[in-house]
Amino acid sequence: MGEMSTTPRYVPSPGEMVFVSIRCIQARYLLRPSKRVNKLILGVLAKAQKKYEVRVFAPAFLSNHGHMLLWFRDAEQQAKFMHFVDGNIAREVGRLHGWKGKFWDGPFASTIVANDEASQVKMLRYLLEQGCKEGLVARPQDWPGVHAASILLSARNPKGIWVDRTGLYEARRRKGNQGKVRPLDFEEELELKLSPLPCWEHLSEQEYLERISEIVQEIEEKTAARHREEESRPLGRGAVLRQNPRFEPDEPKQGPLPLVHAATREMRRxxxxxxxxxxxxxxxxxxxxxxxxxxxxxxxxxxxxxxxxxxxxxxxxx
Incomplete structure (x- = not known):
């Protein structure tokens, strides 16, 4: 047999921050925000966090892809967490839309984030820009789906819904329960606990909120300036919510992923x-x-x- 065809996943010991991305098949809008979709995504993340003890710093899910800043102690924890997240989001959101085929474009992509402040803040900023840089909303917190901006600015951990499909299936199988099983009885509200960036763990809650607010304000001003220059306007929340989840846009070209997200040459080296x-x-x-x-x-x-x-x-x- 020849040499391996893909680079093995690598998380340096004793753990690192990782930037993870997942994309819908054919760039379809299968993750298009709605109250139910948002709750299901948060519920899956919260269940996975509880099951695998992963630190979550920031999530952002647009209509056809999601990004997350996470902390993994090793590649095994990363694989188990992402397998759970990918599979259960595909199952629950796919079921909601009546989508039977393949849900994701491929395996999740992950890149290590260097452990210095500049690198970590750079990737948080990139994640907070989601929705604005694509011309969808004027402010990060205007995105109607799961987004770190609205979550972090609220200073509260979000809550989602986890559906116990195994329990629901078993209840429906039991003799005499036909027509008596309520799916709602097998839903559990779970809290997704967000951690501060490692480089900002020393900050108070108020100081952390102020740092986030400053970044969000800069993104808002940058977005407004770009729209003025281009004489354009964002699509807007309403138009986003009206999009068909099955819509297949032109797939954007994805460049090769960097081997590490680092703000300086020295950290990259x-x-x-x-x-x-x-x-x-x-x-x-x-x-x-x-x-x-x-x-x-x-x-x-x-x-x-x-x-x-x-x-x-x-x-x-x-």
Missing amino acids: RYLEALAIFLRAYREASSRFRSGEKGVQFPHGCFPPAGPFLRAHGPPAT
Whole structure:
């Protein structure tokens, strides 16, 4: 077998902030905001957070993609959390829209965020710009869906709905319960707990709110200036809410993801060096493992590849 076709997911020990993105199939508006969609997304995130103990800093879900700033201790925790989130959002929101096919465009994308203040704030700003930079709303907090701006400015953790599909299914299976089961009885309200950026953990709640408010205000002013220059106006909340979730727009071209989000060359260099060491060790171990060598040691924090086919000795069965 040849060399691995994809780069293994990498989260340096003992954990790092990660910028994660998920995109709808064919860029369709399957995540178009509504009260129910918003509650379901928040409920899935809250359930995943509780199950896998992941720190959530900021989420932003537009109509056809979502971004999140999260903290993972390793690649295994990242994989389990995102598998749960991807699968359950697809199931619940897909069910709501009667969508039967593939929901996501592909696996989630993730990029490490350097642990300095400039890098972390840069990525928070990018996430807070969602909705404004696309020309959809005039202010970040105007976006009618799940968005870090409205959540953080409220200074309250948002609440969502988790649907216990297993319990609902079992209740409907029980003899004599036909027509007596209320789906509402299998919904649970859960709180999504947002953590402050690691670089701002020392701030008081009021100081943190002021920092967020300053960024949001700068984004609003930048957005207004751009619309004046272009003689344009944002689409607006109402038009967003009227969009068809099944609509398939022209897919925007996505450039290659950076290997690390870093605000300075020095921070980028440090992370790329660490990644290079990890990849060299992984590829060397992978090559030996795929050739059939036993007892190969892989670097900590990775998923070993599938092994070679083990052919039985002796003549083939007739």
